[in-house]
Amino acid sequence: MKLQFFEKIWFEVLVIRCFIKLALALCVFSFMGCNEEEQILKLQAEGAIIQAKIDSLTQAVEKAQQIPGNWTVENDTVRAGDGLFQVLSRMHINEKERGKLVLGMQDSVELSKMRVGQVFFAALDSNGSVQRFRYATSPATIHMMSKNDTGYVYSRIEKPVTHRMSVFEGALTEGSTLNGTLFRVGIPGRMVGIVSGVLQCKVAFPLARAGDKFRILLEETFYQDSIWISGKVVYAEFDGKIVGHHEAFRYEDPDPKSSFNAHYTESGEALVYDGLRYPLDRLHVTSPFGTRVHPITGQRKTHYGIDYGNPTGTPIYAVAEGVVTVSGYDEFSGNKVAIRHRDNSESWYMHMSVRGVSVGAKVAPRQVIGRVGSTGRSTGPHLHFGFKNEKGVWINPSSKTMIATPKLEGERLGRLKQQVAETRKQIELTLAAPAVKANDSTDVMVRMRNID
Numbered sequence: 001m002k003l004q005f006f007e008k009i010w011f012e013v014l015v016i017r018c019f020i021k022l023a024l025a026l027c028v029f030s031f032m033g034c035n036e037e038e039q040i041l042k043l044q045a046e047g048a049i050i051q052a053k054i055d056s057l058t059q060a061v062e063k064a065q066q067i068p069g070n071w072t073v074e075n076d077t078v079r080a081g082d083g084l085f086q087v088l089s090r091m092h093i094n095e096k097e098r099g100k101l102v103l104g105m106q107d108s109v110e111l112s113k114m115r116v117g118q119v120f121f122a123a124l125d126s127n128g129s130v131q132r133f134r135y136a137t138s139p140a141t142i143h144m145m146s147k148n149d150t151g152y153v154y155s156r157i158e159k160p161v162t163h164r165m166s167v168f169e170g171a172l173t174e175g176s177t178l179n180g181t182l183f184r185v186g187i188p189g190r191m192v193g194i195v196s197g198v199l200q201c202k203v204a205f206p207l208a209r210a211g212d213k214f215r216i217l218l219e220e221t222f223y224q225d226s227i228w229i230s231g232k233v234v235y236a237e238f239d240g241k242i243v244g245h246h247e248a249f250r251y252e253d254p255d256p257k258s259s260f261n262a263h264y265t266e267s268g269e270a271l272v273y274d275g276l277r278y279p280l281d282r283l284h285v286t287s288p289f290g291t292r293v294h295p296i297t298g299q300r301k302t303h304y305g306i307d308y309g310n311p312t313g314t315p316i317y318a319v320a321e322g323v324v325t326v327s328g329y330d331e332f333s334g335n336k337v338a339i340r341h342r343d344n345s346e347s348w349y350m351h352m353s354v355r356g357v358s359v360g361a362k363v364a365p366r367q368v369i370g371r372v373g374s375t376g377r378s379t380g381p382h383l384h385f386g387f388k389n390e391k392g393v394w395i396n397p398s399s400k401t402m403i404a405t406p407k408l409e410g411e412r413l414g415r416l417k418q419q420v421a422e423t424r425k426q427i428e429l430t431l432a433a434p435a436v437k438a439n440d441s442t443d444v445m446v447r448m449r450n451i452d
């Protein structure tokens with residue numbers, strides 16, 4: 001009984017703490033580009049809507065401060081520049097448990113996507129040992145580590161959410177920007193950058209003209225009908241006098257982390273077709289590029305690549321055509337392969353269980369060059385993917401445009417066709433819904449409906 005109360009309050013404290021912070025920043029037009037996932041990560045929740053929730057929950061929080069029993073609850077909020085190490089240290093979690101928690105959690109949660117204002121909770125017993133550890137990546141998704149005889153067990157709690165479809169239509173006008181126009185037709189500020197990014201991947205906007213028309217279908221997810229969780233562009237259409245008619249459809253593999261999840265034309269062509277190919281089919285970043293504090297040891301170090309967690313044996317692909325310049329082993333990188341590309345840039349792949357190519361071999365984009373492993377200095381199976389520019393300098397691989405494929409094929413193409421048909425149906429149904437106010441800060445009326 002006590003525990004149930006604890007669980008409930010814990011969650012509510014979290015909602016409040018997270019959103020007080022997030023509510024401070026509502027960014028509108030600041031992000032663009034073709035990588036929708038990256039942009040979504042940068043989104044902040046809308047402040048005004050959340051304030052009401054905060055008020056109604058404040059009382060509950062005060063009660064929660066007086067949790068009875070011999071467990072104590074520590075919490076800490078992610079600050080700018082924090083890694084999990086800093087958070088865990090401030091919570092006085094000992095090094096051994098810290099290591100177990102990080103390793104256990106990073107398999108399931110992308111800790112590199114921690115955001116300022118998010119809250120971690122730890123329930124410690126009277127010996128100071130962590131019994132529960134809790135992290136919510138959104139108000140509706142809670143990740144929990146619970147102690148048992150051998151270590152920690154991960155579990156995930158998903159709160160019910162609602163999905164909402166909205167159609168936005170309009171035309172460009174003389175003297176107004178694309179973003180301004182998207183905002184004016186009622187597209188929420190949090191989604192404007194994403195919509196604009198999708199359109200700009202397909203349409204050369206210097207050639208867009210006043211009178212050119214667009215239609216957008218958005219799907220957004222809400223917790224308790226009002227707290228925004230996420231959004232995606234399901235469909236974007238642009239009909240321009242010069243640029244012509246274009247449609248983009250959001251394609252989804254069954255795995256939400258599939259590198260194939262992106263926008264394509266109806267016939268399966270990627271909106272960007274000349275990017276590097278992802279080195280893996282599944283993208284689970286366990287450590288991004290850049291300066292970081294090691295989550296377990298606390299050492300500060302620059303990480304010259306991206307770590308992608310994946311099971312041992314997962315195929316690793318060449319990101320572009322090239323010639324193998326390194327295929328070898330050392331105690332830090334383990335089994336490693338480097339490929340030099342036509343422009344003299346180089347891609348590096350480390351910690352492999354198996355190397356599949358030798359020095360001098362010519363490789364094609366997406367050719368399998370090895371398998372994921374944990375050789376060298378590594379705490380678990382992952383690919384360390386590095387990229388040197390033509391001058392030999394390590395750069396952040398995520399600054400390069402990366403795609404899974406220039407064209408969907410086979411089973412995926414079949415799935416896209418089904419999803420296209422479903423999307424067209426959703427557009428019809430949404431257009432037939434009654435017009436409602438697009439959002440709290442506008443009088444623009446749009447067609448909107450909840451699905452499920």
Ligand SMILES: [Zn+2]
Pocket residue numbers: 287303305306307383384385
């Ligand atoms: Zn690495």
